[in-house]
Amino acid sequence: MTRLAVPLLGVLLSTVSLAPVAFAQSGPGGRALAPGVKVEVAPAPGSGTAPQPGKVDETALRYYARIGDVERLEAEIARLRALDPTWEPPKDLFAPQPTTAGVDESPFWALVSAGKIAEARAAVAEQRRQTPSWQPSANLLKELDLAEAAGRLRGASDTKRWQDVIDAAAAQPEAVACNRLDNAWRLAEAYAELKQTDRAFDTYKTIVSQCPSAKERRDTIFKASRHLSQAQIRELTALGATANPAAGEDYAAVRAAEAEIETGRLLERAGTARPGSLSASDLAQLERTIREKQDSGGALALGWYFQRQKKYAEAQGWFAEANGWSPSDQAAEGLILAYAGLGRKAEARAAAEPWRGKSSRVDQALKSVDPPRGGGGRPAGPQGPSELDQALARRDFAGCLTAIQRAISRSGPTVALVQQRGWCLLELKRPSEAEAAFVEAQALAAREPVRGQGAARNSVRGAAEAEGGMTRAQENAYGQAIARLSTGDTVGLTQDLARLNLTPAQKAEVRASLLSTEAGRALEDKRYHDVLRLLDARKELVPEPRNLGIMRGWALYNLQRVEEAYKLFKSIDDRLSTRESREAVETSWKTIYHDW
Amino acid sequence: MSGVSRFLRLSVLATALLTAGCGGWVRDNLTQSTTPWRRVQPTALPVSLPDNPQFPIVAARMRSTGAVYKSYSVVLGNPTALPGENRLTVDVQTLPDSLFGALVQPARVFPVPLYTLESLTRTLAAEFPDMTATVADAARRNRYGDYDYAIAQDEENTCVLAWQLITDRARMLPERIEAVRLEYRACGTSRNPRVLLQPFDGLVLILPETVLEADGLSGL
CATH class of the missing domain: 1.25.40 (Serine Threonine Protein Phosphatase 5, Tetratricopeptide repeat)
Known part of the structure; x- marks a missing residue:
């Protein structure tokens, strides 16, 4: 996600409790930006009745320039332009500034930038105690107010106090804006959870018509799909694809969102x-x-x-x-x-x-x-699918057990039948019994040549030879290993793996499964270096699937390697975007840019 | 001079001692974590079940969580073709044996109350998919007191889920034991749920110290 800081647009949440429409442009003479979207104009708090040209507060701008935070710098430039369209960034923005008399606000901005709002407040209070004549800049105070309001909103949302979310947004409308999109999503969700679907819909409409980023519009539509009807999603998509297009943004992905959501819904139903x-x-x-x-x-x-x-x-x-x-x-x-x-x-x-x-x-x-044949005495030649064939073709594993039980009652157990019983038990999530079946098959295999099998069967597939180039003994061992994995017997299986009679491919598969299970445990135990060590070892055996890629990302994230985590989440999300990957990208992005 | 030198040497030595091993330090966050399951022989279980050819013991496992919890899982035979294992699980919660253990305890491995209506509904749907489940109105009683249960049925099979929390430390449990949680899940071909509940009705807890039976206390 090449997520540049979104220009602030002067988009404000105004009179949340009075108007169903949330955002408004704060530029002079705000305009209705899309059919059906009412826009109310509210001045930015602290900015007076109207912004005065040439009087914008450049404190934050200069701070971001000095520390080289380009993302925030761009956002601040856009915000100031929205306040005063005639304003231009100072040409000496990156030039060293002479030390001015008075108090340097940089340390407070550093704390704000790091998300340490309480510390910033305390530092401001301490500075005022030391320098009673000093007044913090309006911009700094506003940033502190906004950050605190956003914190209250998120806290209420995290604990599902939906009315409090709405109240927090109403108390500090600027906390809900395009550059604080997560807050806007949370507000819409709060409306939806309180069954105020119209207001949720209005909020989503305002986001997709006002916020210029195509990706954010698309993400908003996906978020909204949890709460809105198909018709509303259609309207939202149309709005997002056409309203207020920004230069350089490609809204094709927004247009495709509705179809993707609908396909997802239909596939879910197909399931x-x-x-x-x-x-x-x-x-x-x-x-x-x-x-x-x-x-x-x-x-x-x-x-x-x-x-x-x-x-x-x-x-x-x-x-x-x-x-x-x-x-x-x-x-x-x-x-x-x-x-x-x-x-x-x-x-x-x-x-x-x-x-x-x-x-x-x-x-x-x-x-x-x-399929394995019971007793080996069935005549060769054309025949219809057996009861067991049919059950397996239907993936009816209960039917498989019943068919095998009948076959065994008719003509006694064979290695193949008992093995197949093991596989069907595994499918029925009965791994302990499956393991017992493979053990039984192994014991039978040891006796089978003595008991003798039908000549026709032996000539086709020999008692010791199973499909795929593995022997019966190897299939039994493999079945037991899979069953033990399912029961969580990772320690015992790790100890026994070297001794098991498995093909190299089977051994690698089982070892890879053991390593991923161990990595999961390490993540639960917060042993993040171990997670990476285990996943690295696994990656040498088999390619890493996306779920383990996300696990790796969280380990990196928790080791404070957030940039690496973000890149990994992003590459996974770019290939196939799911809720899990989107949340991972969002969380890591916000951590990097302190956009909480 | 020699005093200063000695002081410096001592300071360096003290710093070295204090920081020794810092490079290998890790946060000790594993004492409260849950170990992987490991197999145990049925004889090592803290419970004995009455012989029942329908529900033989197929496998037994145990794991611990911190020094406080030991959990046992006994997989029983399942004579049906239904998904899911028949099983008895036993969680034994002991009292911590040190001040540190009392201060730092792992999260409880079972919820109390054991079930709410919502969590029971979810559990029954997961355990017995495509079956009609009902929660029994009245509790049943085994050696360790009352327990609750639910029944699920389809055209051919019947299943039961029973659960029990033993916390009577004043009379039944040894002083080292805080609580014992039992859960039993069995599917069978009998239409009579009582037949399926027989193993749970007849189980005997075998902890190092004696657990007294509820009925034996009635005359006390």
Whole structure:
């Protein structure tokens, strides 16, 4: 986020409790900036009835210039210009200033800039005690008032005292402005939480029409989507994309926000997988958006939506799209199961080929194509999908358990059946029983050659050989390791890992999982150096997923390496913006610029 | 001169002693944290369950939080095809054994009250998805007093969730123990929830010091 300090615009919150409209330009003759947005003009507190040309207070400006805080300097220049359009920044802004008689306010500004408002107040009071004739500048006092009001507003918001949020904003309208956008969002949220949706809507409208940054307008629309109806979001988007365009800002992203929100809502509903949970028009819209954006994640979600409804052809189509746009083992898994549902086993095997032996989810999905057979005595030749095939294709793991139980009752346990039971138990979040099943399968494997298997089966896949180039023993060991990971047995598993009979790829996968679990624990324990150490070790084995990237960012943040944290959060957010990544970016940005 | 020199030497020595190890200092924030789960044998559990072929002990684990809490999780067999493990969890809260321990205690590992209507609703929805759950109107009683429970059912299965907090330090608990929290979750194919509750009704706590049974106190 190249978030330059937003010009202050003279945008004020005026008469919050009286008018539903929050912001106003404080420049002379403020104007209604968009249809339906009423603007009330209120002078900035401390600025008198009207700003007098040539009388702006440049104290803060010179302070920011002296310390080289360009972001705040730009914001202050914009603020002063809004107060007095004829004002120009002094040419000697960066020249050393002669020491003037009287009190140097720099130390107070330094405290304000660091967010140490109480200390700044105390320092001002102490200075006044020492120099009774000295009066702090109006600008300094105003900054202190604003910072305190913003603190009250945030405190009320954090503790969900919504009416107090509104009261705090009403008491200090300047605390709610484009360069304090978080406060404006909190005010809108307070209205929404108090069911004053109209006022929330008005506040959001004012933000997207007055604040020039396209990114902030877009973020505002996303925030508003939690509280507003679809029609209101549409209106907000139209307003944000057109009202008061600022030079150099591209509002295309604002225009796209509504579609993104709607796609998100529809995908969420698709996730419920109830037949008919999406209307035909919703579905058509969703499909169109996903195709336009070539959104592989959306295609996967749609694939599962159809797969759960046993519409295997549609599911196969969407999994194929996802795989085409961005090949992944998740897309391959869906393709395999969809083909299995259609009875097209050769194509399912072909879809699995690039991932066979490299992805446990693909190896598992393949079992719906070549499932373990009970007893090994089934005749070879054409046959329809078995009860177990069908359950696995539906991802019906309770059905899987039932089918295996029936098969075992019919013809006794086999290694493959008991292993499959272990995988289904894992899916049902019963890891302890899953581990026991893999242990049982291991014991059976030791006996199986003695018991003998059907010649046909052995000729195809031998008792010792499983899919993906791993042996039965390795699959059992792998299943046990995954089950132990699920039960939280990280210490025991770490100790045993070297001895386990796993393929190198499995060993790396298990070790990576152990390291990420340990990193999570280290973060909880506030051992931030350990978090980085563990994540670094993990990164040498496998690429870092975004959730661990965010974990790394918080570790950096807590180690006061805030700039690094911000860059990391920003790069994650730029790739795929989620609430979590947006909050991380926002928090680190505010910490860097003391914009709390 | 020699006095000054000695003073300087002593100062340097004192500074060195005071700052020794500063480079390796870390904030001691781990004494209150929760350890990872580790496996234990069923015989090491502070509880014994009546034999029940439907609900055999599949695995047992324990972890501690600070020096005050020890938590045990006993995974029981689940004869249904429903998701989720059948289990008994036991949290034992002991009194701190030092002044420091009394001053710096970890956050409680279980809430009190154990459930509110809202948290119970959330828990039941998470434990028994797609089942109809009802909270029993009347408490039941085991060896350690009254406990509350809820029942969830679908067409084929019945599940129970029971919870109990033992805090009677005056009569039941040994002086070292502040409280014991029990929670039991079981799904089975029986339609009768009492059958599912039998293990919870018959459990016996085995702490180093004797926990007296509630019914044994009625005549006192």
